[in-house]
Amino acid sequence: MKKKKEYVELSFLYFRYRNLYDTGFQRYSFFRNLIAYICNISDYGLTRRIFEELTRRNVFNEKKEDTKIFYLFNPFNREIKNEICDTISWN
Numbered sequence: 189m190k191k192k193k194e195y196v197e198l199s200f201l202y203f204r205y206r207n208l209y210d211t212g213f214q215r216y217s218f219f220r221n222l223i224a225y226i227c228n229i230s231d232y233g234l235t236r237r238i239f240e241e242l243t244r245r246n247v248f249n250e251k252k253e254d255t256k257i258f259y260l261f262n263p264f265n266r267e268i269k270n271e272i273c274d275t276i277s278w279n
Contacts, residue, residue: 192234195227196241202226203247203261213251213258 202222211218216239223235242248247263260268 192237192241195223195229195234195238199223199226199238200242200245200247200263204263208261209264209266211261213249213260215256215258219259219261 199222208214219239220232220235223238224230224232227235227238229235243259247261249260249262249268251258251260262268
């Protein structure tokens with residue numbers, strides 16, 4: 189239990205240090221692989237519990253597209269800007 193708390197804090201600090209907000213919405217697998225790398229663990233069950241603890245802390249925003257869920261690391265609740273959907277022509 190104590191190790192899990194350390195892993196959660198370590199992951200949170202690394203995500204803030206790398207400013208993952210700028211990477212935009214990512215799949216769970218992106219964060220799973222980062223947590224496994226940061227904490228040097230290969231147990232996917234433990235990485236899932238760490239990710240769930242981070243979601244309980246409300247550091248992620250979720251976006252659903254079709255059947256897929258994307259997550260945005262947003263611990264400071266910044267305003268999410270929509271991406272430009274139209275093509276810009278430079279005449």
